[in-house]
Amino acid sequence: MEPALESAKWDEARLRQAEAAAQAHLVGAVVSSWNNFQVTGRTVISHADGCRVWDVAGRERIDWVMGWGSLILGHRPAAIHDAVMEAMRFGLGYMYESPRTGMLARRMAELVPCAERMRLANSGTEATLHAVRIARAVTGRRLILKFEGHFHGLNDYLLFGVDGAKLLGEINDDGLIDPVPGSAGLPVDALAPLLLIAPFNDLDVLERAFAKYGHDIAAVIMEPVALNVGCIAPEPGYLQAVRSMASQAGSLLIFDEILTGFRLGGGGAQGKFGVVPDLACFGKAMGCGIPVAAVCGKAAYMDALSPVGSVEMAGTNTGRQLAVSGALAALDAMESSGAWHRLAVANDRVVAACRALLQRHGVPAYVEGFGGRIGVHIGSEQRPRNFREVVARWNRDYHVSLYRKLHDTLGLFGFLLPLGPCPEPITLSAVHSDQDIDTTLDRFETALRATPYQTARMP
Numbered sequence: 001m002e003p004a005l006e007s008a009k010w011d012e013a014r015l016r017q018a019e020a021a022a023q024a025h026l027v028g029a030v031v032s033s034w035n036n037f038q039v040t041g042r043t044v045i046s047h048a049d050g051c052r053v054w055d056v057a058g059r060e061r062i063d064w065v066m067g068w069g070s071l072i073l074g075h076r077p078a079a080i081h082d083a084v085m086e087a088m089r090f091g092l093g094y095m096y097e098s099p100r101t102g103m104l105a106r107r108m109a110e111l112v113p114c115a116e117r118m119r120l121a122n123s124g125t126e127a128t129l130h131a132v133r134i135a136r137a138v139t140g141r142r143l144i145l146k147f148e149g150h151f152h153g154l155n156d157y158l159l160f161g162v163d164g165a166k167l168l169g170e171i172n173d174d175g176l177i178d179p180v181p182g183s184a185g186l187p188v189d190a191l192a193p194l195l196l197i198a199p200f201n202d203l204d205v206l207e208r209a210f211a212k213y214g215h216d217i218a219a220v221i222m223e224p225v226a227l228n229v230g231c232i233a234p235e236p237g238y239l240q241a242v243r244s245m246a247s248q249a250g251s252l253l254i255f256d257e258i259l260t261g262f263r264l265g266g267g268g269a270q271g272k273f274g275v276v277p278d279l280a281c282f283g284k285a286m287g288c289g290i291p292v293a294a295v296c297g298k299a300a301y302m303d304a305l306s307p308v309g310s311v312e313m314a315g316t317n318t319g320r321q322l323a324v325s326g327a328l329a330a331l332d333a334m335e336s337s338g339a340w341h342r343l344a345v346a347n348d349r350v351v352a353a354c355r356a357l358l359q360r361h362g363v364p365a366y367v368e369g370f371g372g373r374i375g376v377h378i379g380s381e382q383r384p385r386n387f388r389e390v391v392a393r394w395n396r397d398y399h400v401s402l403y404r405k406l407h408d409t410l411g412l413f414g415f416l417l418p419l420g421p422c423p424e425p426i427t428l429s430a431v432h433s434d435q436d437i438d439t440t441l442d443r444f445e446t447a448l449r450a451t452p453y454q455t456a457r458m459p
Contacts (some may be wrong), residue, residue, distance in 0.1 A: 010046060010056065015056055019044070022044075029042060030042055034068070037414075037417060038418065038419060038420065039400055039403060039404065039407075039418055040403075040404065040407050040408070043055055043413070044056045046058075048063065048075035048076070049074075049075050049076050050074045050075060050076075050431045051063050051066065051074055051075070051429055051431050051432045051433075051436055052075075053075070053413055059411070060411065061411045061412060061413040062411065062412055062413065062415075062432075062436055062439065062440055063075070063413045063414065064412060064413060064414045064415040064417075064426050064427055064428075064440070065413060065414035065417065065424075065427055066427045066428075066429045067284070067289060068284070068427075069227070069259050069263070069284050069285065069373060069425075069427050070283075070284035070285055070287070070288065070289060071285075071288060071289055071429055072262065072263065072285045072288055072330075072334060072339055072343070072372075072429050072430055073288045073289075073330065073333055073334065073337075073339060073429065073430060073431065074429050074430070074431035075289075077288060077289070077330075077333065077431075079288075079329045079330065079332070079333035080288055080289055080290060080326055080329055080330060080333075082329065083290075083325040083326050083328070083329035083330075084290075084322065084325070084326065086325060087321050087322050087325040087326075090321065091321060092320065092321050092322040092325075093320055093321070093322065094320065094321055095316070095317065095318060095319045095320045095321075097319075098321060098324065100321065100324045100325060100328060101120075101319060101324055103328060104118070104120075104324050104327055104328050104331075105117075105118040107328060107331050107332075108282075108294065108296055108331075109296075111266035111267055111271075111331065111335075112261075112266075112267055112268060112270065112271070112280065112282075112296055113267055113270050113271055113276045114255075114270060114276050114277050114278065114279070114280050114296060114297055114298060115280070115296035115297070116296075116297065116298050116299040116302065117296065117297060117298070117299050117302035117303065118294050118295070118296045118302075119294065119295050119302065119305055119313050120292065120293070120294050120318050120319045120323070120324075121283075121292075121293040121294060121295060121313070121315070121318060122291055122292065122293060122315065122317050122318060122323075123153065123283060123291065123293050124152070124153045124256075124258035124281060124283035124284065124293055125152075125153030125154050125155050126153075126155075126293060126315070127153070127258070127281035127282065127283060127293040127294060127295050128152040128153050128155060128158055128221065128254075128256060128258075128281050129153070129155040129157065129158075130295050130311075130313045131219075131221070131254050131279045131280075131281050131295050131297075132144055132157055132158065132218075132219060132221065132254070133311055133313070134252075134279060134295070134297075134301060134302070134304050134305065134311055134313075135218040135219035135251075135252040135254065135278075135279065135301075136218045136219075137304050137309070137310070137311045138218075138252065138301050138304050139218045139219070139250065139251065139252065140218075141215075141216045141217060141218035141251070142194055142216055142218065143194060143195070143196055143213055143216045143217045143218060144157070144158070144194060144195055144196070144217070144218060144219055144220075144221060145195075145196040145197075145198060145206075145209060145213075145217055145219070145220045145221070145251075146158060146160075146161065146195060146196070146197055146198075146220075146221050146222065147161075147197070147198055147199065147200040147222050147223075147226075147386075147387075148161045148168075148169070148177050148197050148198070148199055148200065148386065148387045148388065149161070149162065149163050149200065149226060149228070149229045149232075149386065149387025149388075149390070149422070150162070150163075150200070150221075150222055150223045150226060150228065150229075150256070150387075151163050151164070151223070151228040152221060152223075152256050152258075152281075153258075154183070156186055156187070156191060157191060157194065157195075158195075158221065159181065159182040159183055159186060160179035160180060160181055160182060160186075160191070160192060160195055160197065161177060161179055161180055161182075161195075161197040162182040162228075163228045163229045163387065163419070163420070163421070163422055164182055164419065164420045164421075165180045165181070165182045165420070165421070166420065166421070167180050168180065168388060168391065168421075169197065174205070174208050174209070174212065175198070175199070175202065175204065175205030175208060175209075176196055176197060176198055176205065176208075176209060177197040177198065177199065178197070179191075179192040179195050179197055196209055196213060196217070199386045199387075199388060200222075200226055200232060200234075200385065200386040200387065201232070201234060201235045201238055201385040201386050202385075202386065203238065203241050206241075206242065206245060207245065210245050210248075210249050210251075214245075214248075214249035214250075214251065215249075217246075217249055217251040218251060218252065219246075219251055219252040219253070219254050219278075219279075220242060220245075220246050220251060220252075220253050220254065221254040221256060222242070222253075222254070222255065222256065223255075223256050223259065223260070224239055224255050224256075224257070224260055224268075224269035224270070224273065224275070225259075225260050225264070225269055225370050226386075226387070227259040227260065227370065227373045227375075227425060228259065229375075229387050229390050229422045230368075230375025230376070230377050230384070230390055230422055230423050230424075230425055231368045231369055231370060231373055231374060231375030231425055232368075232375070232384055232385065232386065232387070232390070233368060233370065234273070235385065239269075239273050239275040240273075240275055242275075243275050243276075243277070246278075252277075252278040252279060252301060253277040253278050253279075254277055254278065254279045254280065254281065255268070255269060255270055255277040255279075255280040255281070256280075256281050257269060257270070257280050257281060257282050258281055258282065258283040258284050258293070259284060259373060260370070260371065261280070261282040261283070261284070261285060261286060262282070262284075262285040262286060262330075262331070262334060262340075263285060263340075263343060263370070263371030263372060263373060264340075264370055264371040265340045265344075265371075266331075266334075266335060266340065268280070268282075277297075278297055278298055278301050279295060279296070279297035279298075279301060279302070280295070280296050280297060281293070281294070281295055281296075282294045282295075282296065285330070285334070286327055286330065286331070287323065287326050287327050287330050288326070288330035288333070288334070289326075289330075290322065290323055290326030290327060290330065291323060292323035292324075292326065292327045295313070334430070337430065338430075339430035340371075340430075342430045343371055343372040343428060343429075343430055344371070346372060346428050346430075346432060346437060347369045347370070347371060347372045347374065347428060348369075349437065350369065350374055350426065350428065350437060350441075351367050351368065351369045351374055353437075353441050354367045354374070354376060354426075354441075354444070355367045357441065357444060357445050357448060358376075358378070358448070360448075361445075361448040361449070361452075361453065362452075362453050363378060363398075363448065363453045364378070364379060364380055364381045364453075365377060365378045365379070365380075365381065366380060366381055366382060366383050366384065368383070369425070369426075369428075372427065372428030372429065373425040373426075373427055373428075374425050374426040374427075374428065375423065375425045375426075376416060376423060376425075376426065377390060377393065377394060377423065378394065378395050378398060378399045378402075378423070379393045379394050379395035379398075379399075379456060380393035387422070390421075390422050390423075391421045391422060394421075394422065394423065394456075395454075395455070395456040396418060396456070397454070397456060398451070398453060398454055398456070399416060399418050399423060400418050401451050402416055402447050402448070402451050403415070403416040403417060403418055405447040405450060405451060406443065406444065406447050410443040410446060410447060411443065412440060412443055412444075414427070415440065415444070
C-alpha cells in the first residue's frame with residue numbers, strides 16, 4: 001500500500017472551491033449530521049491513516065472517534081485494501097450470489113452463538129428495522145419493548161427514547177416511560193403506541209411490563225451493553241433475566257450488537273455474557289470501514305424471510321461483492337491479528353489510567369469500558385445504571401471545557417466528545433499503539449491541569 005498522501009495534495013485554490021461547494025450544496029455543509037460536532041462543529045479531513053487524521057490545514061490528530069466505532073483495524077487497513085483490490089478484479093459491484101456469500105454466512109455462524117442463519121443489510125438502521133419486522137411476523141404481535149437511551153439506528157419504528165433525544169419522557173405509574181421522538185418528522189400518534197420503553201437494569205419494571213403487555217410483545221430489543229450513552233454494563237444476571245422473561249412470554253429477544261459485535265471478541269456480547277438472543281444485528285466493525293450489516297439468528301425465526309417465508313428483506317445494494325469480500329477480510333484479520341486481545345488489554349489500561357488521572361485532579365467521575373468503548377461519566381463517582389442516571393449526574397459544562405482544550409489545542413480528535421444529553425465514549429482501535437495511548441494520556445493530564453474542576457451549575 002502507498003502512503004495516504006494523495007488527498008493531502010489539495011492546493012489553496014482547490015480547497016477554497018471545495019469549501020464553497022460544500023457550503024452551497026451540502027445541507028449544513030456536511031454529508032451526515034453527525035459530522036457536525038455539537039460543540040466544535042465540522043472538521044474537514046484531508047486524509048487518514050492508522051489511528052490518525054489530518055485536517056485540510058495539515059494538523060495531525062489522534063482519532064478517538066474511529067468511524068463511530070467501526071474502524072477496529074484503523075484507517076486504511078491492509079487486509080481491507082487487499083480485499084477491495086481482489087473484488088475489483090472479479091467484479092466488486094454485483095450483488096448476486098457468489099461462493100463468498102456462503103463463506104461469510106458460515107464465518108458468522110462460527111463466531112456468533114445465535115447465527116444459524118444470516119441475511120445481509122447495508123447499515124445498522126436497516127438491520128434493526130428488519131429484525132423487528134421478522135419478530136412481528138413470527139409472533140403475530142404488535143409491541144416492541146426497548147430501553148431508554150438505547151439507540152437502534154434512525155428507522156422510524158425505534159427512534160423514540162434514544163440517547164440523542166432532547167427531552168426525557170415522563171415516567172408512568174408502572175415505571176414505563178413515555179416515548180419521546182428522537183427526530184422531527186415521525187408520525188408519533190401512529191408509532192408511539194407500538195413501543196414500550198423501560199429503564200435499563202430495572203427488573204421490577206420489566207416484570208410489570210410483561211405481566212401487563214406480554215401477550216402482545218413481539219420482541220425485546222436492546223444493546224446488551226449500552227455503548228451509545230458512554231458505557232453502561234448490565235447488572236449481574238440482568239441479561240439472563242431478560243432472556244427468561246422474553247422466552248416465557250413467547251417474545252423474541254433481539255440483541256443490537258452494532259457496537260458490541262466484534263469488539264467484545266468474535267462472539268460479541270452474547271459470547272461474553274453467555275446469553276443467546278433469538279436475533280442479533282451487526283454492522284460497524286463487521287466491515288471495519290466497509291459498509292455492511294447483517295441480521296443473524298436462529299433458523300426457526302430467520303426462515304420467516306423470503307424466499308423460505310414471506311417477510312421481505314432485500315435491496316439493490318445488499319450483498320455487493322465489495323461488502324462481502326470486505327466483511328470476510330475484516331473478520332479474518334481481526335481474529336488472526338489478535339485485535340480482540342489487543343482491544344481488551346488497551347481498554348483496561350485506558351480505563352485504569354483515566355480513573356487515576358481524574359482522581360488525582362479532583363474530578364469526580366465514573367469510568368468504564370468494554371471492548372475499547374470507554375465511557376467517562378464526569379460529575380459523579382457512582383456507577384450509572386441507566387440513561388437517566390447518566391443525564392442527571394453529568395457535569396456537561398466541565399466536560400465541554402475539557403473537550404475544547406483537547407480538541408482545539410492538544411491534537412485529540414473526538415476524545416471526550418460531548419453529544420446531546422450524554423457523553424460519546426472514547427473509541428479505541430487495535431492500531432492505537434502504546435505510544436499513542438501514552439501521548440493521549442499525557443495530553444489529557446495537561447488539559448486537567450489547565451482546567452480546575454467546577455461543580456455543575458444548577459438549572
